[in-house]
Amino acid sequence: MKRFLILFLSITTLSCAQEKTALLGETEWQREMNANFKDASTSPLTEKGLRKFKGLAFFKFDSSYVVKAKLKLTPDAKPFNMKTTTGREPIYRVYAIATFELNGDTHQLNVYQNLGLMQQEEYKDYLFIPFLDDTNGETTYGGGRYVEGSLPEGDILVINFNEAYNPYCAYSDRYSCPIVPRVNYVKTSVEAGVKAYKKP
Known part of the structure; x- marks a missing residue:
């Protein structure tokens, strides 16, 4: 996912509340995904989505x-x-x-x-x-x-x-x-x- 981000546009805006979700996730990959999604420079979320973002939903690692x-x-x-x-x-x-x-x-x-x-x-x-x-x-x-x-x-x-x-x-x-x-x-x-x- 990290390498694939270059293919897409970036969005602006990040709320302080989202800072708390940066490390949520069961695996390093999940935590990295959440960090990318909460970062306005790499997130695909809309401005409204960024404000409400608390972490992606993942299946349990198997x-x-x-x-x-x-x-x-x-x-x-x-x-x-x-x-x-x-x-x-x-x-x-x-x-x-x-x-x-x-x-x-x-x-x-x-x-x-x-x-x-x-x-x-x-x-x-x-x-x-x-x-x-x-x-x-x-x-x-x-x-x-x-x-x-x-x-x-x-x-x-x-x-x-x-x-x-x-x-x-x-x-x-x-x-x-x-x-x-x-x-x-x-x-x-x-x-x-x-x-x-x-x-x-």
Whole structure:
């Protein structure tokens, strides 16, 4: 999430009351998320949302949602325009197909690279894994969530669904967010990561 923030706009205003929520969270990642959300320079929240922010809702950390995925590289995959919530269409490619076990079944997800971001040194090894699951529209954001990764040295990629987060469009309409491709639907309930956000 920290690395992904550069893709979005920033908002202003921070209340003193929010200072108290900076370290809320069960894990370091959750605490960092809350700190980013309460900081006006990095938060996707609206001004009203910032004033009322007391911390994101997370599922409890569950190690079973940290999976080792076997990658099948797709070097011949053609670049394509990823649809977003606006007219913007950044160019992505499928880097690999990840196969993993979760909740007793085998699942697959496409792992993407943003060809524009790859030109930046900070993002040359960045992997983007948007996904849909059976919690969407109930306990999680209806449009799906995102997970991030980095190029592994071998053919195994660790995917930590405890670090699944919402597109910024879940918090404000001012953002342009990649729409999760239907092919990246995981036929199970991924009860990990950030829960749905209720706009104030």
